[in-house]
Amino acid sequence: MNLNKVLNVSKKEILSYLDNPSSYVVLFVFHFIWQFLFFRNVFLVGETSLKALFEIMPWFMLVLIPAITMGSFSKEKEDGTLELLFTHPIKEIEIIAGKFISSLLFIVFALLLTLPIAFSLNLFGSLDWGVYFSQIIGGILFSSALIALGIFISSLFSGQIVSLLLTIFAGFLLSISGTELITISLSGPLVNIFERLSLLTHFDSISKGSIDLRDVWYFVSFTLLFLGLTYLQSLKMKYGVNKIKYISYQTAIILFTGIMILSNIVGDRIPGRIDLTKNQVYTLSQTTTKTLSGLDDIVKMTLYSSGQLPAQYAPVVRETKDLLRDYKTESKGNLEFEIKDPSADADVEKEAQADGVQQIQFNVIGQEEFQLKNGYLGLVISYGGAKEVIPFIQDVSDLEYQLTSLIKKLTNPNKQTVGFLAGHGEHSINYDLRYLNQELSKLYNVVEITPDEETKAITQPFSTLVIVGPTEAYDGETLASIESALTNGKNVLFMLDRNLIDSQNMTISLNPNNLFDLISEYGVEVKQNMIYDLGANLTVRAGDGVANYLLPYPLWIRSFTVTSNLPITNKLSNVDIPWGSSVITNSDILSQNGYSAVSLLSTSEYGGEIEKTYSLDPSQTFASENLGKRDMAVALDLVQQSPQSSKGKMIVIGDSDIASDQFVQQSPQNLSFVMNSVSWLTEGDVFADIKSKDRFGGTLVFQSEDQPTSIRFINLAIAAVLPLLIGATRYLRRSKLKNKVYAR
Numbered sequence: 001m002n003l004n005k006v007l008n009v010s011k012k013e014i015l016s017y018l019d020n021p022s023s024y025v026v027l028f029v030f031h032f033i034w035q036f037l038f039f040r041n042v043f044l045v046g047e048t049s050l051k052a053l054f055e056i057m058p059w060f061m062l063v064l065i066p067a068i069t070m071g072s073f074s075k076e077k078e079d080g081t082l083e084l085l086f087t088h089p090i091k092e093i094e095i096i097a098g099k100f101i102s103s104l105l106f107i108v109f110a111l112l113l114t115l116p117i118a119f120s121l122n123l124f125g126s127l128d129w130g131v132y133f134s135q136i137i138g139g140i141l142f143s144s145a146l147i148a149l150g151i152f153i154s155s156l157f158s159g160q161i162v163s164l165l166l167t168i169f170a171g172f173l174l175s176i177s178g179t180e181l182i183t184i185s186l187s188g189p190l191v192n193i194f195e196r197l198s199l200l201t202h203f204d205s206i207s208k209g210s211i212d213l214r215d216v217w218y219f220v221s222f223t224l225l226f227l228g229l230t231y232l233q234s235l236k237m238k239y240g241v242n243k244i245k246y247i248s249y250q251t252a253i254i255l256f257t258g259i260m261i262l263s264n265i266v267g268d269r270i271p272g273r274i275d276l277t278k279n280q281v282y283t284l285s286q287t288t289t290k291t292l293s294g295l296d297d298i299v300k301m302t303l304y305s306s307g308q309l310p311a312q313y314a315p316v317v318r319e320t321k322d323l324l325r326d327y328k329t330e331s332k333g334n335l336e337f338e339i340k341d342p343s344a345d346a347d348v349e350k351e352a353q354a355d356g357v358q359q360i361q362f363n364v365i366g367q368e369e370f371q372l373k374n375g376y377l378g379l380v381i382s383y384g385g386a387k388e389v390i391p392f393i394q395d396v397s398d399l400e401y402q403l404t405s406l407i408k409k410l411t412n413p414n415k416q417t418v419g420f421l422a423g424h425g426e427h428s429i430n431y432d433l434r435y436l437n438q439e440l441s442k443l444y445n446v447v448e449i450t451p452d453e454e455t456k457a458i459t460q461p462f463s464t465l466v467i468v469g470p471t472e473a474y475d476g477e478t479l480a481s482i483e484s485a486l487t488n489g490k491n492v493l494f495m496l497d498r499n500l501i502d503s504q505n506m507t508i509s510l511n512p513n514n515l516f517d518l519i520s521e522y523g524v525e526v527k528q529n530m531i532y533d534l535g536a537n538l539t540v541r542a543g544d545g546v547a548n549y550l551l552p553y554p555l556w557i558r559s560f561t562v563t564s565n566l567p568i569t570n571k572l573s574n575v576d577i578p579w580g581s582s583v584i585t586n587s588d589i590l591s592q593n594g595y596s597a598v599s600l601l602s603t604s605e606y607g608g609e610i611e612k613t614y615s616l617d618p619s620q621t622f623a624s625e626n627l628g629k630r631d632m633a634v635a636l637d638l639v640q641q642s643p644q645s646s647k648g649k650m651i652v653i654g655d656s657d658i659a660s661d662q663f664v665q666q667s668p669q670n671l672s673f674v675m676n677s678v679s680w681l682t683e684g685d686v687f688a689d690i691k692s693k694d695r696f697g698g699t700l701v702f703q704s705e706d707q708p709t710s711i712r713f714i715n716l717a718i719a720a721v722l723p724l725l726i727g728a729t730r731y732l733r734r735s736k737l738k739n740k741v742y743a744r
Contacts, residue, residue, distance in 0.1 A: 005090050009098020017106055024727035030064050031113055031719035039712045046700050048125025054135040054207050058200055061143055066167035068106055069150030070160045072099045077158035092234040096227055100147060107143040111136055116718050120711045125700045130276035131209035138206035141219035145199055146171050148226035155233040175200040195314045209277040221260040228253050279571045284326050285690045288404045295334035299407055300382040304352040306343040306375035319396045342376045355380045356389040383410040401690045405442045416682050419449040419462035425471030427656060435664045439675055457481045464491045464682045469656030470513045471500055479518055491648040491681035495656040496526050498581040508614045519652055523589030526654045527582045530614055531630050532622050533557045535606030535701040538576060540618055553618045555579055558699050559601040559632050566598055566635055568676045574699050575601055576667040580655035582630040594639050601633040604701045651677050
């Protein structure tokens with residue numbers, strides 16, 4: 001194959017796109033509608049991510065790509081130029097490769113028109129460029145497969161409209177082949193085959209930020225197969241079916257098809273990926289590798305996975321298996337895992353149920369009605385005769401965190417004690433801190449500590465004391481016990497409210513708690529104020545019950561983690577703080593006590609404070625003067641050179657609701673932050689480097705309400721103007737060339 005001839009064909013095809021006004025119209029319509037749908041909800045979500053944009057991309061490509069490939073050979077047949085083209089000193093494969101490359105370059109240009117959106121969102125947040133580039137790569141691979149399919153179908157027919165419709169139809173079937181709409185009536189082995197056949201399944205896998213070599217090979221082999229079939233069809237048109245060259249190549253195509261199918265089946269068991277995410281979320285964390293390398297005996301994992309689960313769980317099963325393989329590799333032989341199918345063996349089903357794995361009912365759509373299917377997807381971890389179970393794996397976003405914490409729970413017999421102080425109106429671990437209690441109990445002995453009724457002193461032992469939202473004053477003996485604990489090397493997490501909020505009656509009262517005086521002796525103050533943030537906040541639903549609407553609520557802050565040498569905030573981006581107060585430090589007092597302060601959470605640069613008259617009304621007017629970053633949480637670490645190094649560490653947070661069940665459920669990063677704080681205080685190791693896999697972008701922060709509107713219209717204008725500008729420039733240039741008079 002001559003590369004220069006391929007490039008000449010590509011150049012000729014690209015010029016046909018550039019000289020055709022419909023190309024610019026198609027590009028304009030495609031991008032305008034695509035971006036319009038994206039910008040409808042992106043600012044409500046508030047995440048610096050193009051995930052929603054690329055989720056709908058394949059469905060647009062199912063129309064755009066057939067539109068540009070329908071004439072690849074069909075138009076040549078209609079115009080009668082195909083036979084002439086075959087008489088030129090150029091090989092059929094060079095013609096096909098040239099047409100493929102030109103079509104792919106057109107699609108790459110269309111995908112790169114999303115760059116202005118990425119740059120504009122990054123100005124107001126922190127875009128994960130690795131995820132964005134993986135989305136572009138996934139889009140290119142997905143498009144290359146559809147282009148190869150479209151060129152092949154175009155070679156079969158002489159009508160462009162027929163080629164267009166059949167390519168759309170075939171691409172649609174190949175995209176939805178892994179969905180429950182298709183797999184509902186199939187048996188187990190066929191379900192796996194159709195799931196692996198789906199273009200959409202492989203695209204979704206790549207666009208998350210991890211370039212899996214199995215997905216890449218699927219697209220490459222798919223593309224090569226249909227380009228090969230196109231070549232076979234061109235030989236048929238040129239030589240007929242009886243020629244030796246055609247027959248030999250037909251045999252080669254059949255062999256290649258078999259190799260492709262076999263390699264995709266066998267290759268599915270050989271994982272290999274490139275993690276492009278900014279925080280390497282698809283790579284095992286240091287905490288996990290440290291835990292696995294420290295194993296001194298065999299840990300056994302059993303994955304109970306039904307053979308015929310709904311299609312949406314296929315990626316969950318695959319990623320779970322990959323994660324277990326990674327665990328096995330890092331454990332250096334001290335971890336084993338096996339996969340069992342309870343639906344295929346009654347004894348295995350009884351075993352799964354005995355281990356605590358739940359049988360789940362799935363609602364699926366099949367044969368024009370909802371149907372119920374039963375299945376298992378749970379995991380049992382065994383060590384030294386003890387077991388821990390994950391009854392059902394809903395998704396894999398926090399699976400690494402669950403697995404590592406459960407392994408640590410099983411293999412660590414000497415757990416330290418984390419005590420939650422009670423008896424003064426604090427949040428209860430049995431009532432509104434249940435999620436936090438559940439997660440901490442995997443790693444520590446969690447107990448509720450109440451001061452002695454007679455002496456008022458704290459007598460129960462603990463490594464770390466957690467004080468969450470006290471609403472009553474402490475006795476002097478209790479305060480002395482807390483101070484004595486700090487002096488003797490115990491650690492304390494203070495989560496304190498300056499203001500008591502009655503959310504039902506929308507009233508505020510002053511908190512009579514006197515811990516504020518104690519922490520001020522160490523150089524930390526929770527100010528008597530209420531912080532708001534005009535740039536980064538949560539959205540709440542307001543209304544009278546008849547007419548409800550969403551609006552930003554600056555008193556519920558989406559605070560930012562502050563990068564430091566402490567691992568507490570590693571790989572965390574935001575923590576939601578409702579009705580919080582700022583935390584300030586006094587460096588002189590800190591130094592006298594042998595501490596140094598490290599900021600953990602802060603507002604955006606558009607944070608403000610209310611100091612006298614408070615109101616919880618979301619529609620109130622917030623002052624836009626004197627805005628700036630306000631610290632909302634600080635850690636007091638010991639100065640190593642200090643003679644007082646035997647003292648305990650402490651963390652002070654100007655809000656207690658961040659650990660409540662309500663905010664932990666709606667913002668999982670809140671739970672991670674509190675867990676990391678307790679882990680750092682208790683043993684220095686934290687789980688902060690185990691990044692959740694469901695959120696990659698930062699939070700969008702806008703200074704004014706006009707900025708989101710500006711981003712929306714500027715990008716829509718670019719989508720409209722740029723293709724039309726290129727088309728107009730091309731048209732004017734050709735017009736000038738037509739008017740030129742050439743001398744003889």
